[in-house]
Amino acid sequence: MGGRVVLAYSGGLDTSVAIPWLGDQGWEVVAVAVDVGQPGELGADVARASELGAVEARLVDAQTEFAEGFVLPALAMNALYQGRYPLVSALSRPLIAKHLAAIARETGADAIAHGCTGKGNDQIRFEAALAVLAPDARVLAPVRDWDLTRDDAIEYAQQRALPIKTTRSSPYSTDDNLWGRSIECGVLEDPWHPVPEDAFAITCTSDATHEIELGFEQGVPVAVDGERLTPVEILNVVTKVAGTYGVGRIDMVEDRLIGIKSREVYEAPAAMTLIPAHQELEALTLERSVAREKRKLEQTWADLVYEGLWFSPLRTALDAFARVTQQVVTGEVRVRLGTTAQVTARRSQVALYDTALATYGEGATFREEDAAGFSRIWSLPSKRFAKVHGV
Numbered sequence: 317m318g319g320r321v322v323l324a325y326s327g328g329l330d331t332s333v334a335i336p337w338l339g340d341q342g343w344e345v346v347a348v349a350v351d352v353g354q355p356g357e358l359g360a361d362v363a364r365a366s367e368l369g370a371v372e373a374r375l376v377d378a379q380t381e382f383a384e385g386f387v388l389p390a391l392a393m394n395a396l397y398q399g400r401y402p403l404v405s406a407l408s409r410p411l412i413a414k415h416l417a418a419i420a421r422e423t424g425a426d427a428i429a430h431g432c433t434g435k436g437n438d439q440i441r442f443e444a445a446l447a448v449l450a451p452d453a454r455v456l457a458p459v460r461d462w463d464l465t466r467d468d469a470i471e472y473a474q475q476r477a478l479p480i481k482t483t484r485s486s487p488y489s490t491d492d493n494l495w496g497r498s499i500e501c502g503v504l505e506d507p508w509h510p511v512p513e514d515a516f517a518i519t520c521t522s523d524a525t526h527e528i529e530l531g532f533e534q535g536v537p538v539a540v541d542g543e544r545l546t547p548v549e550i551l552n553v554v555t556k557v558a559g560t561y562g563v564g565r566i567d568m569v570e571d572r573l574i575g576i577k578s579r580e581v582y583e584a585p586a587a588m589t590l591i592p593a594h595q596e597l598e599a600l601t602l603e604r605s606v607a608r609e610k611r612k613l614e615q616t617w618a619d620l621v622y623e624g625l626w627f628s629p630l631r632t633a634l635d636a637f638a639r640v641t642q643q644v645v646t647g648e649v650r651v652r653l654g655t656t657a658q659v660t661a662r663r664s665q666v667a668l669y670d671t672a673l674a675t676y677g678e679g680a681t682f683r684e685e686d687a688a689g690f691s692r693i694w695s696l697p698s699k700r701f702a703k704v705h706g707v
Contacts, residue, residue, distance in 0.1 A: 318342030319426035321456060322419050324412055324442065325349045325373070327361025328489065330431035332478060333469045334458040335368040338429060343456075345429075347373040348419055350412045352382040353494030353551070355517075368478060372423075376415050379494060383547040386411055387495050392535050392638040393610075394591050394598075395618040400568050401580065402587035403621050404496035409438055410626035413445035420453055429456035434463075437573045441624035448627040466501055488515055494551040496564065496584030507579040511567055519559040519583045525654035526561050528554075530593045532649070535642030537590055551586045558585035561653040573623050589657040593649040596659040600667045601644045610641055 321338055325331045325347035338345050347365035351358055358375060365373035386407045395403050416428050428446055432439035434457075443455055459469070466489070472478075489501045497518055503509045513521070531539030537550050545553065558564060564585035572578050598607060613634055620631045647664025651657050672681040 318344075320344045320346065320371075320423060321427040321429050322346045322348055322416050322423065322425045323370070323429045324416055324431065325362070325365055325370075326354075326431065326491070327358065327364065328431070329466070329469050329473065330433070330459045330464075330489075332364075332368055333464070333472055334429060334431050335365060335370050336476060336478065337458045337462065337472075338456070339369040343427070345370045346419065346423055346425060348376065348416055349374070350376045350378050350408075350415050352408045352411065353379050353548070354492045374419065378411055378415065379548050380546075382408060382411055383494055383551055387551065388536055388547060389635055389638065390495070390621070391537070391587075391590055391594055392642050393614045393617040393634070394595050395614060395621065396591065397618045397622040398568070398570060399615075400566055401570060401582065401622075402496060402584050402591065403618060404493060404582055404584055404587070405438060405491045405498050406441060406622050406624075407495060408491075408493050409441035409624070410445045413442055413449055417446060417449035417453070420450055425453070427454040427456050429458060431459050432457055434460040435572075435574065435576065435578075437622070437624070440573050441626075444624035445627055490517075494548065494555075495587050496555075496582055499581040499583070504579060504581055507569055511565075511581050515581060516565065516583055518555060519562055519565050519585060522560065522562045522654070524561060525652055526557065527650055527652050527660065528557060528589075530554075530590065530649050530651060531647075532594065532597055533646050535594065535638075535645040537594075554586040554589050556585075558589040558653050558657060559583070562655045563653050563657050564588040589651060589653065592657055592659055593651050594645070596662045597645055597647050597649050597664065598641075600647065600662050600669055601664050602641060603668065606641055610637075613637065 318341065321343045323331060323334060323338065323345050326349065335345050335347060347362070347370040349358055349362045362373045362375045390403055390407055397403060420428050428450060430439065430442045432442060439457060439460060446453065446455055464472070488499055488504070491498045499515050504511065504515065529541050530537055531542070537547070538544055540550060540553050564583050564587065566582040566584060568580055570578050570580040602610065617631065617634045620628055625631060644666050646666060647662065649659055650661040652660050672679060
């Protein structure tokens with residue numbers, strides 16, 4: 317056993333423990349951290365990988381790539397798994413796998429490793445992506461293959477005086493990126509136990525409210541309160557502002573890909589503000605049959621990405637559909653922030669809404685006399701069936 321292995325390194329407990337464990341098995345570890353918008357000093361975490369025994373440690377800045385190539389397509393499809401989870405971690409895994417595969421080729425590595433457990437979705441997401449991107453590479457999963465519990469990992473780290481942050485008194489496992497934050501383990505594993513306030517990091521409890529205006533061009537958010545920003549800047553600004561007013565907390569029982577139910581807690585202020593704003597702008601600008609079909613396909617898109625099938629031909633085809641629909645999704649949306657994000661106003665130069673048609677007041681252009689004939693024709697099939705078969 318042995319050779320060179322590229323490890324998806326986050327600086328957290330599992331991947332920190334994985335470095336010396338792989339070293340004990342004779343592997344030379346190249347630790348790779350992919351920056352998709354994690355808070356804190358990721359550079360310091362990467363430097364610590366060498367202390368843990370990595371022969372090389374790299375930091376890849378992928379924030380722009382993540383925002384433009386992964387978050388924006390998710391926003392275009394209003395992607396929410398089970399109608400609630402905005403795919404925070406699921407979106408980052410294929411991007412991380414892409415960089416792992418590229419560095420494995422560059423360094424001549426024999427294997428690629430991740431720190432996922434056997435109960436989670438991420439093992440499938442990484443391995444399904446790597447099956448496409450690096451089909452000849454061996455995939456290692458030290459934590460899963462070693463059958464390491466979280467307490468075991470903490471004890472292993474303490475026995476070897478490894479420089480890790482996680483302790484038994486603070487046992488949460490978190491994953492952060494520009495789109496949000498996932499929080500697991502500890503008391504959160506009991507669905508009857510309320511989420512402790514100390515589990516949250518980017519949202520606050522607040523009774524105050526605040527309004528922001530979001531500008532979109534062809535489905536892409538381009539401005540906040542009239543100021544044009546890059547996608548990364550918009551995600552950061554909306555996360556900070558919406559999180560201040562408590563927007564984006566999600567506490568749900570989730571159906572995991574591997575077949576078990578899991579209590580999951582997320583903070584996603586940007587996602588839970590931008591998605592409803594985008595949905596409302598689509599309601600104003602998309603033709604009825606297109607909007608109806610898109611709503612059906614949105615769940616398919618979310619399921620594919622949740623299940624690790626980013627590199628599937630169906631996801632690619634659905635993205636092509638989404639790009640066509642987004643050509644008309646341009647305008648402004650006003651959102652009131654206060655525990656949730658509530659859309660209070662929307663406008664577009666290409667809106668299909670026509671006040672003259674919709675109004676019940678003077679100046680209406682809708683011909684009321686046309687409705688009676690339409691109603692008779694619309695109900696004709698049901699009327700005929702009832703006459704033949706009864707109701």
